[in-house]
Amino acid sequence: MKIKDIQDEIVGEFDIFETWMDKYEYLIELGKSVPVIDEINKTDDNIIKGCQSKVWLHAEQDEGVIRFYADSDAIITKGIVSLLIRTFSNQKPEDIINASLDFIDKIGLRQHLSPNRANGLNNMIKKIKFYAIAFSKSN
Amino acid sequence: MKIKDIQDEIVGEFDIFETWMDKYEYLIELGKSVPVIDEINKTDDNIIKGCQSKVWLHAEQDEGVIRFYADSDAIITKGIVSLLIRTFSNQKPEDIINASLDFIDKIGLRQHLSPNRANGLNNMIKKIKFYAIAFSKSN
Amino acid sequence: MNVLKNIDSIRKDFPILNTSINGNKLIYLDNAATSQTPNCVINSISDYYKNLNSNIHRGVHSLSQMATEKYEDTRKKFKSHFNAKSSSEIIFTSGTTHSINLVSSGFSKFLNIDDEIIVSQLEHHSNIVPWQMLCEKTGAKMKVIPMNNIGELDLNEFSKMLSAKTKVVFVNHVSNALGTVNDIEEIIRLSHSVGAAVLIDGAQAVPHFNVDVTKLDVDFYVCSAHKFCGPTGVGILYGKEEWLNKLPPYQGGGEMIDEVSFEKTTYSELPNKFEAGTPNIAGVIASGIALDYINNIGLGNIKDYEDHLLNYATEKLLEIEGLKIYGESKDKTSVISFNIKNIHPYDIGSLIDNLGIAVRTGHHCAQPIMDFFNIPGTIRVSFCFYNTTGEIDTLVDALKKASTMLS
Amino acid sequence: MNVLKNIDSIRKDFPILNTSINGNKLIYLDNAATSQTPNCVINSISDYYKNLNSNIHRGVHSLSQMATEKYEDTRKKFKSHFNAKSSSEIIFTSGTTHSINLVSSGFSKFLNIDDEIIVSQLEHHSNIVPWQMLCEKTGAKMKVIPMNNIGELDLNEFSKMLSAKTKVVFVNHVSNALGTVNDIEEIIRLSHSVGAAVLIDGAQAVPHFNVDVTKLDVDFYVCSAHKFCGPTGVGILYGKEEWLNKLPPYQGGGEMIDEVSFEKTTYSELPNKFEAGTPNIAGVIASGIALDYINNIGLGNIKDYEDHLLNYATEKLLEIEGLKIYGESKDKTSVISFNIKNIHPYDIGSLIDNLGIAVRTGHHCAQPIMDFFNIPGTIRVSFCFYNTTGEIDTLVDALKKASTMLS
Ligand SMILES: Cc1ncc(COP(=O)(O)O)c(C=O)c1O
């Protein structure tokens, strides 16, 4: 699936929820259920620091696409992380580079991406793009 | 004459003038006409620095009273200086220490005494009081 | 009853208390980060720009005279409030952080490689990092007053650390992370007994109770206006005149000089020596209005009422299952730091934000405290006199809801 | 005709222009000291305190998120305005003086006893004293670019001063005392040819014309918001990323750290590394509104109109008997410094203040210039785009009256 279509799909899923509580419950579910990264890859190098919750991000290149693995110590952050992985993993570097990210806004989680440094999400997205640029150059 | 009476006298003189222009013309006259200090006493020690116009102040003790001599490089400052000399010179230290200065306010020249550092008038008044305190202690 | 009689009318003074977040009325419990601003302070800023905006101290025209007078009158207000000996002992800066850096940077003149400086385990980063920079520059060593499990400083240990080598001690009056009120009278007394200077970081004290620098005999006392209902960008530094005269100037510029030539520059007298450049004139004047505002309510009344809120909230919070409070000193003010079970503070903070409740989560710029408790952070609620027990009830409900969702 | 088409409606944006001094309508010609503030800027401050006041960068609650976003959007505005390469190159400070001290203090790391730094004869004290303090600390020597009789820098002499020893050159873009616009393109080019860094003090330039730091290839560029219709207490420092990364942090505190422990502290990335403590949040956001405001009028239009005012005023003033203008560079902007006969500037300033006219008198924090001309000071009129030729006519009449009274 294309990045844009995945994002639309996510927005569709969240549209079902009428209250923010339901949305967050879904997010928390996502955060709890998905084991997103192997413990062995939760290295210091892979840490993206927010001043409150941490994000770990690991990337591997495989047959022209990049696979991302990630985690966070806060469950809501982790829920959002899992959505970002779903969006960007298994995509081609150039598609990642050119993608514009709008689902977070649309499902009403924009505040988690503010220039605020409380969580590592903003830097995670930056890092995803950096990986894509690096891998596209190494090809 | 007592300090208070001199101040009242000055206020009375200024009351005659109807416009600020007339008042300032009188002040400028005062500034021009009165030779308030001997050149020999315009020493660096006697300078009171404002950031724009300077004031020189010299004090002598004589039979229980203090005589003040002063000057300024700006003519309006000099006019006010001459009024201060008229008020405080030839007075007893303790009268100077206890005097409250209100004529400047009453004749509408308050702005020249603001905490602003443009002229040295505020510091001049402080220094007059310091002299009075010093002389009263040395007695 | 410990309730401010006119709490309703006080709340009306703060327009922001009427805003809604996500459809819920704002409940603002992040006062230790910054307090809200009453109309009189907001209006004072507008009035300044509408009627007297002008650069101060050197202009001969009326606007400049009036602005200068208001600015200097504000200095006198703070002089009286803190019971300083002279207005020259009050320096306006851009914040507590700036005030501390001004002092710590000046101390490089007094420190040698064998000297020691003493900090407490309880400090805000703003009262640690500048001194670390000083140590790096001078080679002096930093010692740390330890705290016990309930967040109180161990003054017994402190007294053992003191020696003729100790040059300066810097401790906060109230900890922003735990709410502990430190026994600064004793800290000052002990420090002076070995000839060390003392800087007290009063950022979290000035909003909540009276401070008398002369009675305290403190050498430096610092705070920020934005924490006592004033505007952002204004700090106050009290310093004993003899100390301020000894300290070298911090920044060079206009205002702080007497004469400038390329060969030789001489500095102004106090307080101008430390106020280089155009200050935050509107902000300083508005800070004086904020000071008037809290004095008008009365810091005695404020303290009584906030103690009441603190006790009420502590009791109610402890009813929540799995809630653990960090910082249980006998003497505390206006701050409660806690965690619920193993839930990450960020998760709780995010959820209750959706209910309109603003609390702070994280390390509160006091990582050494978090390291002490071995936690990544806490949830911190902090009170101001405009908060109510009703708001605390809503908070407790919200926390229960969030805890359920996250468990 | 060089007249701003909508000058009447522009004047209505500035409430202070309607106040009276001593019964006369205020004529404000002290814009180089501080400019006046339009309603949109005043309102932006009120709006901030009424709707989003909160500490920034670390709060998870909505107010903090919104305030942070506005603050960071403001950084982007300045980034675009100055055409910086990245928002990280824009640092908010409390004023030009603070910005310069931040840089000069950091340079102590790079300077040795044999090094040289170069200043111009035309500088404001804020761009002299911090560097003198640096020389004192490091032993580096300061050289001075001389000026000619009409207030232009001698770049020929400058090029002779430059050598491999030269580490930094600091010159203002526009002289606040004389109005000279310096050829900073050439100064930057020459300095870079020997590997020296250049700091340009743009306090008097940013309000009057466009500045493109990338085209200029300047290393540091600094200014104050209160000079371009913004609030007091806000400065902007542009620095090339590579320089800002090399410079050590200036103040220690919250915000500027990554991790703190008593053993080891690591600093944040740009721009936070240089923004310790709670910034002047309301002021920074309002500065962005001020920037929008002048960009909305258009700096091209502003420059044309102010040049027109400058030429008109120069011509009219020269009709006054005994009036001598200091600073007659070919390239000048918005400032005229002069004296009338041997009359003390303070006397003139005081008299015309009674007529409602605000001008500055004195040394304008530029004593070396006064020393050059061997005068105690000048009368300085300085324009903003809301001034009119009618106001200049009134000024000229007032000066004639004052001169008669004082002669
Ligand atoms: C050329 C120049 N540099 C520096 C300054 C200092 O600016 P601030 O007082 O805002 O720090 C000024 C303002 O007077 C100036 O005109």
Ligand SMILES: Cc1ncc(COP(=O)(O)O)c(C=O)c1O
């Ligand atoms: C105890 C303490 N010290 C210092 C500071 C720093 O104050 P500011 O950010 O206003 O400089 C704070 C504010 O968070 C504080 O709580």
